[in-house]
Amino acid sequence: MARTWTPNELGALDHGLREDDLALRDTTRNFLTERVRPHLPGWYTDGAAPVRELAQEFGRLGVLGMHLTGYGCAGASPTAYGLVCAEIEAADSGLRSLVSVQGSLSMQAIHSFGSEEQKQEWLPQMAAGEAIGCFGLTEPDHGSDPAGMRTRARREGSDWVLDGTKMWISNGSVASVAVVWAQTEDGIRGFVVPTDTPGFSAPEIGGKLSLRASVTSELVLEGVRLPESAVLPGVVGLKGPLSCLTEARFGIIFGAMGAARDSLETAISYADSRVQFDRPIAGFQLTQAKLADLTADYVTGMLLALHLARLKEAGTLAPAQVSLGKLNNVRRALAIARECRSVLGANGISADYSPLRHAANLESVLTYEGTTEMHTLVVGQALTGHAAFR
Missing domain, CATH: 1.10.540.10 (Acyl-CoA dehydrogenase/oxidase, N-terminal domain)
Known part of the structure; x- marks a missing residue:
């Protein structure tokens, strides 16, 4: 061979x-x-x-x-x-x-x-992992449009009092500290909220069909009183949370390709061991065509990720380029995972094999930290100069 x-x-x-x-x-x-x-x-x-x-x-x-x-x-x-x-x-x-x-x-x-x-x-x-953090931006009615958030922080003497609800918050129920973004008279501000503060709760969201090996929660703030020292002093407005999201999206550009690679390696290994008609299915043209096309998509996505990393190291990586990377790579990874499941046939729905688990997880990755639609419009605005968000 x-x-x-x-x-x-x-x-x-x-x-x-x-x-x-x-x-x-x-x-x-x-x-x-x-x-x-x-x-x-x-x-x-x-x-x-x-x-x-x-x-x-x-x-x-x-x-x-x-x-x-x-x-x-x-x-x-x-x-x-x-x-x-x-x-x-x-x-x-x-x-x-x-x-x-x-x-x-x-x-x-x-x-x-x-x-x-x-x-x-x-x-x-x-x-050190001794304290877990969460990031409270998304709300039940405000995901892609965080400027409309309803969580409010008001001054009472020298303190701040926070009221509101955040939704789909990773790590929320196990966090020791939450970075919560809220509307104030001065604009959107960030607050460092110890999760044992009275009035703060984080019920876990159950019944998920995706990201089941993680903790996803709601954050409920009811009269959470904080000292002035809890405010993040270095930023006012959405540029604070959005810059953090840009950092996280950069990791997703690579991460999604990791899920794609594992799906592809699983499918290749399975195809070599699965015998039908007296030969491994890896020896059939239709299976090889799938694996060749999927590998081309994976390699292309990784090359884009590595190129964007070089731009980031040079200090020239723009948010629109990060949007391009997330848009491309998560879509490619999801398509790769789904097609790899098909190589596994009926065994592909078993938890013993990773592609369908990756596909289910990537459905969440496709949505969070900027949906496909939002990143499409970011790239569209970069190309045309016209904002089509509203």
Whole structure:
């Protein structure tokens, strides 16, 4: 039989990457293989994963807020962060969501806009996984249009009092701290809210058909009283939360391709072992056509991700380019996972195989942190100069 290549080898995707970035990727891959992958089918079917324990494991691994500098964070390159996101999502999108919400949303907000006291109090324990964070922006009636949020913060003497509801919040029920965005007389402001503050609750959302190995919650704020020191002093307006979302979307560009790669490798392995008509189905032209087309889509998506990482390292990556990456790569990954399921036939609906789990998870990734429609319009505006949001 002729030499076989993995999708990464065929695309020569490691070419030109730094050894230290590859080492971080490989360390993450080894950890997931040994400690996480054997449990994923059970966590998904049971709709429960040991999130607090996983956060501590990821903290010891050094991947929580790894792209940030100082306060216990590694200061890793964008490429390293992207490669790590790909490895984590190759295991499960819910785990990458845990890491992204912790590092690129909650920690990013405090690191970019927080006071020195807020940074010293929260970032080291969040980097270690000892404290989990969540990011309260989306509301029941305001997802793609966060400017319409109804959560309010009003002054009472020297304090702030918050009232409102946030929805679809990853990590909410297990978080020690929530970064909550609210309307004030001065515009939208961010608040660092310890979750044991009276009036704060985070009921978990059940009945999910996607991201079942993660915690998704509602945040309810009823007269939550906070001192002036709880305000993020470094930003007013939507540019604060939107800049954090841009950071998280960058990780998704890589992460989605990790789910695609795992689906593809699973389908290739299965096709080689599944015998029909006295030969492996990998030897049939229709199966090979699927695998060839899917590999071309995967390699193209990874090349885009790596190119955007180089732009980010050069300091020239624009939000519209991040939107292009998320739009392209999540759609490609979802299509790859679905088609890989078809290679597995009836066995593809079993939790023993990953493609359908990845496809179900990617349905959420397609929606959160900017829907396909919103990123399409961002790219459209970049190309034409006309905003079509309203």
